[in-house]
Amino acid sequence: VITRPEMEIGRYHWMYRSSRPHRYHHVPAVRGNISPLGIQGCFECCIKCLGGVPYASLVATILCFSGVALFCGCGHVALTGTVSILEQHFSTTASDHALLSEVIQLMQYVIYGIASFFFLYGIILLAEGFYTTSAVKELHGEFKTTACGRCISGMFVFLTYVLGVAWLGVFGFSAVPVFMFYNIWSTCEVIKSLQTNMTVPGDQICVDIRQYGIIPWNAVPGKACGPILENICNTNEFYMSYHLFIVACAGAGATVIALIHFLMILSSNWAYLKDASKMQAYQDIKAKEEQELQDIQSRSKEQLNSYT
Numbered sequence: 467v468i469t470r471p472e473m474e475i476g477r478y479h480w481m482y483r484s485s486r487p488h489r490y491h492h493v494p495a496v497r498g499n500i501s502p503l504g505i506q507g508c509f510e511c512c513i514k515c516l517g518g519v520p521y522a523s524l525v526a527t528i529l530c531f532s533g534v535a536l537f538c539g540c541g542h543v544a545l546t547g548t549v550s551i552l553e554q555h556f557s558t559t560a561s562d563h564a565l566l567s568e569v570i571q572l573m574q575y576v577i578y579g580i581a582s583f584f585f586l587y588g589i590i591l592l593a594e595g596f597y598t599t600s601a602v603k604e605l606h607g608e609f610k611t612t613a614c615g616r617c618i619s620g621m622f623v624f625l626t627y628v629l630g631v632a633w634l635g636v637f638g639f640s641a642v643p644v645f646m647f648y649n650i651w652s653t654c655e656v657i658k659s660l661q662t663n664m665t666v667p668g669d670q671i672c673v674d675i676r677q678y679g680i681i682p683w684n685a686v687p688g689k690a691c692g693p694i695l696e697n698i699c700n701t702n703e704f705y706m707s708y709h710l711f712i713v714a715c716a717g718a719g720a721t722v723i724a725l726i727h728f729l730m731i732l733s734s735n736w737a738y739l740k741d742a743s744k745m746q747a748y749q750d751i752k753a754k755e756e757q758e759l760q761d762i763q764s765r766s767k768e769q770l771n772s773y774t
Contacts, residue, residue, distance in 0.1 A: 522731050523595025527588045530724035536717025538581040540710040545570045547707035555690055555698050556675045562685040591728055598735035619736040626732055630725035637718040644715050646678055647708040654699035
């Protein structure tokens with residue numbers, strides 16, 4: 467005769483076949499460097515560690531550090547050379563370029579802050595990449611994501627987006643001195659070509675820095691013409707500043723690319739964590755069902771024993 471508890475157990479098994487309790491056999495640890503499969507334990511450990519490295523975040527961090535370092539280092543030296551060129555050739559009176567000198571000095575202090583902030587922020591994003599990779603691949607056993615961790619990942623997505631937009635402005639701003647120096651350099655090349663062809667005297671070709679708005683219109687001399695302009699282009703300050711501004715602009719562009727890369731990685735990681743939280747909730751429900759099934763089985767056994 468089939469009792470009612472046995473009927474309940476059969477119906478539960480028929481309705482929830484996937485919720486039957488699984489039995490896991492504990493594999494004893496093997497002493498030494500040899501695993502149960504015969505592979506060296508050191509090799510397994512290295513493979514496990516390499517599998518937990520967030521390579522995308524690592525590449526983005528290296529690119530971000532390189533771009534910020536180029537922008538900050540080259541920009542700082544190029545600004546110093548620009549002030550030297552202005553003082554020697556375009557604005558001999560200190561009061562005319564006093565405001566510009568203060569602005570350049572302030573920008574150099576801002577560069578120090580940018581370098582420090584992005585050094586710390588890049589390390590934080592790399593650590594977040596390690597955290598998310600470990601959470602997704604479950605390299606350290608049972609890993610449970612929390613609402614706080616998902617909120618922090620979302621905050622990093624928003625902050626990286628804001629920084630990416632800001633660096634787009636920095637990239638555009640860093641292209642302005644490159645454009646100015648390129649105009650001066652191209653004018654010097656025109657003067658050299660005219661001297662070679664002996665067509666038009668180079669004294670009539672000038673560059674007026676005052677039209678760019680970096681020094682006032684009453685600055686003396688404010689412009690350079692002919693051989694004087696050619697001598698300026700041949701100076702070491704001009705050559706170094708021009709090329710350093712180009713490298714700084716390239717560094718700003720690399721930083722923008724790195725932040726876009728970070729934004730894609732963080733968005734993907736946040737989606738992974740969201741899916742992991744859903745999977746965690748499903749596993750909790752499944753474990754609860756298995757526990758209920760075990761309770762029903764234990765109660766049925768007790769009732770059978772009481773009947774016998």
